[in-house]
Amino acid sequence: MQSLQAICETPESLFEHSDEELLHLVHKEFPEELDPLQRADSIRDGPWTPPNTPSPSYILYKKDYDEVSRTLLGVLALRWIHTGQYEAFIASQPADAKLTRASFDWIRAFYAQIISDRTSLFTLITLIIIHDLGKDPKMASDCRAQTGEDISTLNHDAILLEACKASLVPKLALLPDEDRVDALRGIELGATFNFGQLAQAENVPASLTGLYKMRGHNRSFKLHFMKQLLKVAGAAGHMDWSCARNLIQPIFDSYRNVYDACEGIIAGTLTVRSGYDLVLTRRAELLRDQNVRVYHVEDVLEDRALMRLLCMGNVTMADEAFLYEGAWQALEDPIRETLVRGLNLDGKRSEPAVQPTYMPVLLGLVKDENALVCIFRYLAQILSATEVGDPVAVVIERSVYTVLKQVIESNEFKNDPSILEMVDVPAGVVLLTTASL
Template sequence: MDSLRTACTDPESLFSLPVEGLLHLVHNAFPEDIDRLQRAYSIRGSCWNPPATPSPSYILYGENYDEVNRTLIGFLALCWIHKGEYESFIGSHPSEARLTRASFEWIRSFYTQTVVTPNDLFTLIVSIIVNDLGKDPQLASDYHELTGEDISDLNHDAILLKACSAGLVKSLASLSIQDKNDVVRSLHLGASFNFGQLAQAENAPACLSGLLQMKGRPRSFQLRFLEQLLDIAGAAGHMDWTCAKKLNQPIFDAYRNVYDACQGVITGSLDLRAAYDLVLFRRVGLLESRGYRKLQVEENEDDRALTRLLCMGGVGDLETARLYENAWRHLEKPIRDNLVHSLNVDGSKVEPAIQPTYMPALISRAKDEKSLTCVMVYLARVMSATNIAYSSSAVVIERSVLGIMKKNVENGEFEQDPAVLEGVDVPPAAVALSEQDSWR
């Protein structure tokens, strides 16, 4: 750990190391936490042709571990950003979605404004390493053994936050009190608000309330946003570890929209609903520029619900937008009415919002009207299911479809027959945001 901290005092030399040396330096600094990532879960695409070069985890362990690769490609993306290696960063991005050089330079500028001192760099690296530790099921088990509290049903960000409070995340011990406070504060934000979930309109406006605690704490927010960009950069690292494959231009644009929405909440220029709708408006503007009709997000709840679905699907072209609308219009009226209502709930103690976690991953697997319809019908069930198990103070209730992705989608079952979702149970409920957590 001391070797890495010392290396951070000379970033030029640090990032000039060969990849193998760089990876071993980071692993030697945080062996326990990186080793945890060997057990972490991930979702792979249906088609996978691994690169010929050895992956980061293979360099370290002689085997491929998905989440180790994802995390360490995020770290290597930091290296490419620091060195200005645009071609390394974009790698095999398809030309139509390739991150532009101007966008890459925006990221570089944001990096240089955020990471000013060696301490900033070391703190950012710690943030990268710990970000997805909550995906290790053993972390929740260790917490249960230590405290007697079962947290296995919480989302991985909430599990991580709990584990940090119990001293189970070893990397944090390497930070000063101030740096640790900044990282933990960002983890508090991540436990109730996820940048990617807002980019995909997967969460609810109430989730943005956590941003209010970022007022007057710019360093904590900037580090968190930069770390999340690097997380996206590494998000496909378990399938292609040669570049920042996932951080393409459409996804970068979505994150820029999220950044603007967050800044609106933090500065007080936007309330939670207006900040959330900013993301929807930008999606509408993108599709309108491609020839799609103008959706009335503010005036029409039906259009607003459809816009959320378009965001969940990452829809950016005219043909796919029309496909989504056809499936939407052909839903039975009670089902569409159900979705119109539930997708317009902001989240409150009176009427909690439902957060269908991993639904974007599921909806993106639908390639025709039949499969889209099946997903929308299933989403209606997820969004409308009642469950008395959650706290009466719940503001946002999470229902994760990760289990369905693993059991019914990754094995090709959904692709062969989308109607398989008719027999799939609704996931259990967990509180994503409670009244005491909400800053509304």
């Protein structure tokens, strides 16, 4: 049987294979990249009913592994895009939020631009497969054994970059020179800038400065963005592998906004602050069209802060916006003022900004105003913790992942959200030390 890399040179022949054959081809090419994902932790969004077909990971391992299934669903989504299977792509997406045919066609056209040569498809699949390797706890320990540096506190994108630098991702070395350079450039960007984090206003303007390095490297940027769309398409693959359940229209719209912001920053027509605010403004316009009040993102700091929270909570409907408004107004004035200040920091050495990683996941689990108020108070503590003892810190990452797993998902929190008042602020990690705002 031909290798996956050879088959990818004629994409039509690759996608003629059945789903099961395609998955086995991928595993045969990437066993050292897929097998470690069995160790990766994941978060589930409460009870769900899985499809009555075996998951992608079960097809390969006779056992369900969340991160393996999520990764492989991204490959299956690639097939649906390539072959124009719109109905398969949206099969069980919620009816009121399904990706439109026009948006699906935009993705197909964008994808067609990328695979215009013989090597790009294999490079794209490689990027999908290795994207979450940093979630394997052994990756950080392997890096430490090789380099002597402890990188276990870094986010998984930064861990992947360090692993690539340490030659611990051997599949990259097999790519043609141009493809390898483009792939690494995207991985380097991803270590400090994440499309999803901008779509959800989780990061800060300083995090976007890495986009400057994409000037003159259009192919690398497009490969990186396409990979990210496919990761979103597969993000619910541990619970529903029947379609690209997570890439619904509201999420696609947010990623299109991010793409436009990035293009403007790379082209020099937008600053990192104005590019960031483009994302916030478009979310405000979406809500305004549903008779939610007008938010003056560029002129009123409190409106801008609240719009960041609405983006973090993936708020796209009027009733959700009113819930957040109610929680915002219920806050004590000093807490609200702390949030306004923290959510408007761009990130610079004199005033480092905090990135509350996993806050969108946490907010997505809360639908009650009282619980939301408690989370806003806790977020105020996180955002005001800007001291890490590093004078060159520009962006400080404080991940609420442990809080999410140990507190928010507990019955105690459901019964009494105020228990968050007793939870310590997460440890800070310096994410960025240089930025040109």
